[in-house]
Every structure is written in C-alpha cells, then in structure tokens.
Amino acid sequence: MRYNPNPKLPVPLKSELIHLHKNKGMSGRQMADYYKVSQMQIRRWFREREIIPRSRNKAPSGRPPTGEKNWNWKGDKVSYQALHSWVRRHKGTPHECEKCGTTEPRKYEWANISGEYKRDLSDWIRVCTKCHRKMDKK
Numbered sequence: 001m002r003y004n005p006n007p008k009l010p011v012p013l014k015s016e017l018i019h020l021h022k023n024k025g026m027s028g029r030q031m032a033d034y035y036k037v038s039q040m041q042i043r044r045w046f047r048e049r050e051i052i053p054r055s056r057n058k059a060p061s062g063r064p065p066t067g068e069k070n071w072n073w074k075g076d077k078v079s080y081q082a083l084h085s086w087v088r089r090h091k092g093t094p095h096e097c098e099k100c101g102t103t104e105p106r107k108y109e110w111a112n113i114s115g116e117y118k119r120d121l122s123d124w125i126r127v128c129t130k131c132h133r134k135m136d137k138k
C-alpha cells in the first residue's frame with residue numbers, strides 16, 4: 001500500500017525513517033534534504049507511520065557520527081547524504097547564498113557544482129534553497 005498519492009515522491013519505509021531519525025540523529029530538516037521533500041512532508045510521514053519525533057531540545061542518545069571514519073565511504077560513490085554531511089562538517093553551515101547573494105531566507109544548503117558529487121570541497125557552494133532548486137533542475 002502506498003501512503004503517498006504522489007508517485008514522484010519517495011515513500012520510505014517506517015524502519016528507514018526511524019533509523020535516520022533516531023540512530024543517525026538526523027533532524028526533520030536534514031531528512032527533508034535527504035529525501036528532497038519539504039519538512040512538512042517529513043512530518044506527514046512521521047504522523048502517518050505513527051513515529052514519535054525526537055524532542056527538539058534533547059540531544060540524541062547516540063551522538064551522530066563525526067569524522068570520516070564513521071561514514072561508510074566507498075570512494076566517490078559515497079551516498080549523496082553522507083557527502084552532504086561531510087561537506088557541512090568541513091565547511092560549516094552556510095549562512096548566505098553564493099549565487100544570488102541573499103542573506104534573507106536563513107536557510108541555505110550546500111550545492112554541488114559539477115553534478116558529479118565529488119568529495120572535493122571546492123566542488124560545493126552554499127546557495128539558498130531557491131537557487132539550489134534551480135540548479136537541480138538543470
């Protein structure tokens with residue numbers, strides 16, 4: 001049975017959502033990034049699957065992994081999400097858009113320039129979600 005009427009959206013398993021959220025310590029926002037959906041969608045998935053979200057202010061019991069050795073690196077075939085986390089860890093959380101220069105929306109993401117998702121920090125720029133979406137459409 002499909003939970004989601006929109007076939008374009010991924011329909012993750014409950015166990016996968018729980019794993020990402022509780023074991024990997026991903027926030028709703030990170031999970032939205034991961035699945036390329038809105039945070040609203042993540043919340044909906046949680047609700048539909050009766051998953052109780054981690055409390056916002058409480059630190060996860062197992063801290064999220066830090067450092068490369070904790071990620072399951074497979075050369076350049078490393079998963080998009082792990083790569084994103086790696087970039088964020090090395091370059092920090094972006095606070096402005098390098099494309100349009102805005103500091104308005106307060107939500108920025110690391111975007112890949114080459115589209116090859118290189119494990120190369122110079123292949124990533126910080127952009128606002130609007131520019132990121134535009135880049136992904138290309």
Ligand SMILES: [Zn+2]
Nearest residue numbers: 097100128131
């Ligand atoms: Zn922008």
